[in-house]
Amino acid sequence: MIDKFRQDLHGHLDAVPDGATVAVGGFGASGRPDALLNALCDLGKTELHLYVNNVGEDFKGVGRLLREGRLRRLTASFPILPEFYEEYFAGRVEFELVPQGTLAERMRAGGAGIAAFYTPSGAGTMLSDGEFALSYRDGHPHTRVEPKETRDFDGRPHVLERGIRADVALVKGHRGDRKGNIRFRRSARNFNPLAGMCGRLTFVEVEEIVDVDVLDPDDIHLPGVFVDHVVMTAEAVPATAHIVRTVPADPRDTTIPTAEEMR
């Protein structure tokens, strides 16, 4: 019988080696797999290369990995967190800046077996001409992101972008069943199904575990064929509420209601 539910998250996530490439879903805090990111920290994983749209606005999730010095490189479109840039300019983390749509398509392509593709996004800019600093040393650019191969199609310049195959993918879903079928909710979907496609080993944390066939086959966003391990995002998921946030909202952010307030 196929059963991808895991009680022992740490035992399974410990298979991720130091130095691994990690594709992460989420758009800021929306759909960010905090339980999985916390587990990476708790397991002491380091030298990680993350593919993720944002670091975020606080020291949770990806921000925690940054603060604990666990990142070797970040591939992202919009890091946000000022402390990330401090680490970048200080030469402690490498930064590959990519257009947001390119990051999404690189994940999709990698998961779909497409080694590379041409896109017009970023053509003729410093993100494709070899100018952007991958790393700093002594306050100056030390290495640069390699120039991207350029080719004209229909009279317009396009750049060649590589698909991403990550060692591991971390995904936040809304509901999942034991076969690993996942459904996302609202705009918390964002990068999650794409990250889930491109991981050689894909972990999904969900807010609610459901019996098989509760999710209609037509309504599954990420089928279990892409998924290896499913865990609950936190201990206390109210059984009755279906729009509940089990990961506590940042208390400083008054725009996000707590689970209590939403009942």
Place this chain on the structure above:
Amino acid sequence: MSSTPTETTPAPPRGLDRDQVAARVARDLLDGYTVNLGVGIPLAVPRFIPEDVEVVLHAENGVLGLGPHPGEGHEDPDLTDAGKKPVSLRPGAAIVDSAMSFAVIRGGHLDVTILGALQVSAAGDLANWYVPGRNPAVGGAMDLVAGTPQVWICMEHVDRKGVPKLVRECTFPLTGARVVTRVYTDLAVFHVEDGGLVLVECAPGVSPETVRRHTEAEYTERLAG
């Protein structure tokens, strides 16, 4: 805003305020358009869209059919716009993943994207993502200008020091080359046609000479009336 324009000082020119620029842009949105809005003045545009004009707002994180803030106590942490702010959904909204969202953008399925700018060049080059020395971040800006048929820029005509933002060549790093199709400022409206800027409208009370004085880029004039 009681001060009067003077001919002796080059800056600041007095034209439309930010809401008036947003309202001017809103007038050009057609019923049935699907539109993506950048931060800054563009975010003020929806307030000025007439009720009988149905415009679908798109957000990079996968929402087609954005509605306004849902009101205190009704925010949904799983439903935000591209600025991570809580939003609501319009009837008939759709939600997609980030790859599909950028397929909408890159594939040319939006009608218009309305963005802010640091500089726009005479040829329609756009610089709006990075001031060297600051923290680099690009988000979806390069995808939006690469894929959207109409790229409308809303910006102040000059920067805080009075330096023109419509320039011969962009000195800030480019977001895209030859991508801008219209520019709406506090002083004027320009279209980009055949790779060149055309002044098509001056703001009320603003003379073509005032526009000329605050514009570095070369352009032609085709003013109505």
